[in-house]
Amino acid sequence: xxxxxxxxxxxxxxxxxxxxxxxxxxxxxxxxxxxxxxxxxxxxxxxxxxxxxxxxxxxxxxxxxxxxxxxxxxxxxxxxxxxxxxxxxxxxxxxxxxxxxxxxxxxxxxxxxxxxxxxxxxxxxxxxxxxxxxxxxxxxxxxxxxxxxxxxxxxxxxxxxxxxxxxxxxxxxxxxxxxxxxxxxxxxxxxxxxxxxxxxxxxxxxxxxxxxxxxxxxxxxxxxxxxxxxxxxxxxxxxxxxxxxxxxxxxxxxxxxxxxxxxxx
Amino acid sequence: xxxxxxxxxxxxxxxxxxxxxxxxxxxxxxxxxxxxxxxxxxxxxxxxxxxxxxxxxxxxxxxxxxxxxxxxxxxxxxxxxxxxxxxxxxxxxxxxxxxxxxxxxxxxxxxxxxxxxxxxxxxxxxxxxxxxxxxxxxxxxxxxxxxxxxxxxxxxxxxxxxxxxxxxxxxxxxxxxxxxxxxxxxxxxxxxxxxxxxxxxxxxxxxxxxxxxxxxxxxxxxxxxxxxxxxxxxxxxxxxxxxxxxxxxxxxxxxxxxx
Numbered sequence: 001x002x003x004x005x006x007x008x009x010x011x012x013x014x015x016x017x018x019x020x021x022x023x024x025x026x027x028x029x030x031x032x033x034x035x036x037x038x039x040x041x042x043x044x045x046x047x048x049x050x051x052x053x054x055x056x057x058x059x060x061x062x063x064x065x066x067x068x069x070x071x072x073x074x075x076x077x078x079x080x081x082x083x084x085x086x087x088x089x090x091x092x093x094x095x096x097x098x099x100x101x102x103x104x105x106x107x108x109x110x111x112x113x114x115x116x117x118x119x120x121x122x123x124x125x126x127x128x129x130x131x132x133x134x135x136x137x138x139x140x141x142x143x144x145x146x147x148x149x150x151x152x153x154x155x156x157x158x159x160x161x162x163x164x165x166x167x168x169x170x171x172x173x174x175x176x177x178x179x180x181x182x183x184x185x186x187x188x189x190x191x192x193x194x195x196x197x198x199x200x201x202x203x204x205x206x207x208x209x210x211x212x213x214x215x216x217x218x219x220x221x222x223x224x225x226x227x228x229x230x231x232x233x234x235x236x237x238x239x240x241x242x243x244x245x246x247x248x249x250x251x252x253x254x255x256x257x258x259x260x261x262x263x264x265x
Numbered sequence: 266x267x268x269x270x271x272x273x274x275x276x277x278x279x280x281x282x283x284x285x286x287x288x289x290x291x292x293x294x295x296x297x298x299x300x301x302x303x304x305x306x307x308x309x310x311x312x313x314x315x316x317x318x319x320x321x322x323x324x325x326x327x328x329x330x331x332x333x334x335x336x337x338x339x340x341x342x343x344x345x346x347x348x349x350x351x352x353x354x355x356x357x358x359x360x361x362x363x364x365x366x367x368x369x370x371x372x373x374x375x376x377x378x379x380x381x382x383x384x385x386x387x388x389x390x391x392x393x394x395x396x397x398x399x400x401x402x403x404x405x406x407x408x409x410x411x412x413x414x415x416x417x418x419x420x421x422x423x424x425x426x427x428x429x430x431x432x433x434x435x436x437x438x439x440x441x442x443x444x445x446x447x448x449x450x451x452x453x454x455x456x457x458x459x460x461x462x463x464x465x466x467x468x469x470x471x472x473x474x475x476x477x478x479x480x481x482x483x484x485x486x487x488x489x490x491x492x493x494x495x496x497x498x499x500x501x502x503x504x505x506x507x508x509x510x511x512x513x514x515x516x517x518x519x520x521x522x523x524x
Contacts, residue, residue: 029353147366150354154364155348157320160325161343162343209357210355214355
């Protein structure tokens with residue numbers, strides 16, 4: 001039953017899951033869940049920009065995500081509106097702009113449903129190269145900035161006083177996040193990417209005693225979710241991306257038993 | 266103490282530091298020195314600019330005027346004022362101590378035993394009591410053997426008995442390591458006993474000197490009220506009784522009050 005497209009989907013899904021999970025831990029630790037969703041929502045606009053300028057779509061996605069991050073940093077300098085309000089505005093404006101740009105582009109050049117909800121079963125060899133090449137780079141960079149990023153996430157001022165360039169480290173984190181979104185878009189779609197970042201990390205939390213344990217456990221959870229979700233999708237003929245998210249939701253629900261056990265001990 | 270002071274190496278100095286934010290003068294020509302082996306306590310009411318001065322000293326904010334002079338290769342152990350713990354990040358005490366740089370298990374065990382927290386090495390940081398966490402946070406400042414400790418309100422969320430114990434511990438660290446310590450506090454009577462010099466800040470330096478002279482200085486009484494001075498007198502007596510060796514301050518130094 002293991003046909004070529006299933007194997008490719010599995011490889012791509014597990015590859016992305018392992019790369020996204022450690023970054024997802026930082027999203028949970030830094031309370032940036034909504035930021036992850038905003039970056040993901042801007043993906044469609046990135047695709048449209050890439051198509052309009054005839055450049056690689058991945059580059060379009062990364063460029064728009066970075067522009068949005070910079071815009072957010074700029075807007076945070078005012079003090080009347082909180083960050084989650086700004087993100088709520090940016091996320092939906094970015095999505096609306098993406099939908100309009102997609103409709104303006106000629107028919108057939110943009111598979112809207114594919115981008116919104118993912119099409120993991122249509123993964124090509126080229127996609128796999130991107131995922132494994134890009135994924136290896138993201139993973140290596142994540143490991144490289146791990147310690148300073150953790151110090152900045154724990155207490156930014158203390159990290160700066162200890163000589164850590166917090167601004168650069170946070171910028172590098174946003175870049176890694178944008179890269180991950182660009183890679184993961186094809187799999188679960190821009191509306192569901194944030195779940196691939198957040199749910200594995202949240203599931204891993206009650207089982208971890210150190211940040212590193214949480215990253216490793218979340219990667220295992222994410223890979224397991226991809227395998228179970230794809231299996232369910234093939235068996236029950238349900239859409240693949242949403243099935244992966246539901247599989248992760250089941251794993252998260254099971255982890256709650258451990259959360260409450262830890263809380264009551 | 267005077268002999269010690271002449272041998273002591275200057276670790277960090279502020280010279281004429283001024284800083285304004287949003288049209289408010291937060292720091293006004295502040296001078297401050299911390300030498301090796303001495304505890305300098307910065308006191309002042311809320312909003313006096315104590316934490317702002319600490320940030321300038323640490324190089325987190327450049328001053329509008331004046332300069333910060335640090336000893337060559339100075340390594341600072343910093344305990345920030347608001348060190349909020351977050352159960353979201355799983356963290357054992359050992360891992361917490363190595364957040365910013367790696368260290369041997371030997372050093373981790375050493376700093377933990379120094380603050381009397383050896384049994385907590387594998388505990389989750391989020392599960393520590395207020396007093397336990399402040400000890401562990403103090404241990405973190407000792408990682409990498411710094412020559413200057415900057416402790417901003419190190420007795421937060423600690424009960425009264427715990428406060429006295431923490432200050433005793435800080436005094437012990439100074440004696441054992443010979444490092445300089447800059448201590449920030451808004452509560453005075455417990456702090457003053459271990460301090461060599463007290464600097465009373467309210468935007469500008471109101472008064473400074475040995476603890477007794479500051480406690481009786483008119484500016485100090487104006488800021489904190491006469492009852493604060495009495496409270497200190499009561500405490501100093503108590504302290505001399507318990508820690509005679511370290512707490513005794515000679516008569517001569519009572520007159521050294523600087524304006």
